[in-house]
Amino acid sequence: MRKTLLIVSLAFLGVHGSGCGATCDRIEKDRVKFLERVAVNEDTHMEVTIPFATADDLISRQVSKMKPMDIKVPGMGNYGSYFGKLSIKPRGVKLRPARENHVGLRLKFDVRESGKKVFTMSVDTEIKPKIDLDKGVVAIGFGPKDLKSVKPKMSKGAKKDLGGRIYKKIPKMARTLVPRKFVDQAAGSVVSFLVSSFYKTFKDKLLPKMGDLSRFELQLPDVPVRKLTIRSFGKAGGGLRLLLVTDLPVRKGIVPDDENPTVLPDGLIAVRTSGSTLAQMANWAMAKGLVPDRYDKKGKPRKDGELRPGLDWIPGKRPMKIYLWDLDKPCMRVDMGANAKVSIKGDKVEIKATDAKVENVDASAFTKAGVWFYALWKDAIKMSKKTSSEMRFKVAGQKMVSKVVMAELEDDELTVGLSLVAEK
Secondary structure (H helix, E strand, C coil): CCCCCEEEEEECCCCCCCCCCCCHHHHHHHHHHHHCCCCCCCCECEEEEEEHHHHHHHHHHHHCCCCCEECCCCCCHHHHHHCCCEEEEEEEEEEECCCCCCEEEEEEEEEEECCEEEEEEEEEEEECCEEECCCCEEEECCCHHHHCCCCCEECCCHHHHHHHHHHHHCCHHHHCCCCHHHHHHHHHHHHHHHHHCHHHHHCCCHHHHHHHHHCEEEECCCCCEEEEEEEEECHHHCEEEEEEEECCCCCCCECCCCCCCCCCHHHCEEEEEEHHHHHHHHHHHHHCCCCCCCECCCCCECCCCCEEEEEEECCCCCCEEEEEEECCCCCEEEEEEEEEEEEEECCEEEEEEEEEEEEEEECCHHHHHHHHHHHHHCCCCEEEEEECCCCEEEECCEEEEEEEEEEEEECCEEEEEEEEEECC
């Protein structure tokens, strides 16, 4: 089971009272109504931005390990004897902007003669990532068929560079019999061969292996994702954006900025989400039994605890809302509001409620008096939630995990910066 994004802990010190003005039946129905809320909008609930440079570096490290593949060029005639062993060496794969729900790829190669790079060759294609929302996996990769109709591009002066290298290898005495233009023509036939027969020549041996080493997989955050849109951009080095919509009853999501996408320094992966989404992820985790959903009046998780918490986020003064239901007589519901403070604790992001205050109580008059009196003399009501920002990636079978580097909470939105390290 994937690790949950949210682990909720509450500290709520003894609220006592007696009497039962508000019926337990009504309080219980109120709790059920809260739990049965449904999604209310199509806002983007979470945005994950992966800089192209970060993905390119991981992919190219694997691709560059490939050994060169020999190239046999037909029709070289008498000039073929002057050429040493020709080969092609994969150098890397770069992600590029593409239309929505697609990813552009540029494959880069070095063309070698006798083991020395002479010129470069690149191939551009566009692929549609494979998305499995049930498993929460997005896979970016290509196969030989994705390159069937592409036309390779050679670096400027490729024919001249190869011709010049070969001409220097011809003995001086023989150069009078081998004009340079004929050598350049032979070099041109090498370049033309690569352009015209790229797919046929490399589809069986080179491209499948390269495709395997270029495969980039992302494990989505552990939330019930209903819709995923992929967009890319070219500004600030470019990047890939995953826009997630969940099944959660989020009040307000975020607004993806296509003109000024979220770009963090040092190639960090950015995870941006709204406060409302964070609150609903916590409720979802409790409902699924991933974290405790009942506490005693000392704030300790207990299977038979009296207090059943719920979270919400309403922009404004004290936006973090903490709801507590007590379904045992005397039944009551206590609503608290708090400000939020974000920090990094180890490999997790921690959001703590500060300045928590009771904002409403649904209970008997006597019980209400006890709660309000408590609020007047005790300001230590706290709520904290730890969100594991760990996201998992896989490049050519190498598992990578994310590490929290920075976190900022501003304007009802949380932005987390992640770096990637190889999983041990």
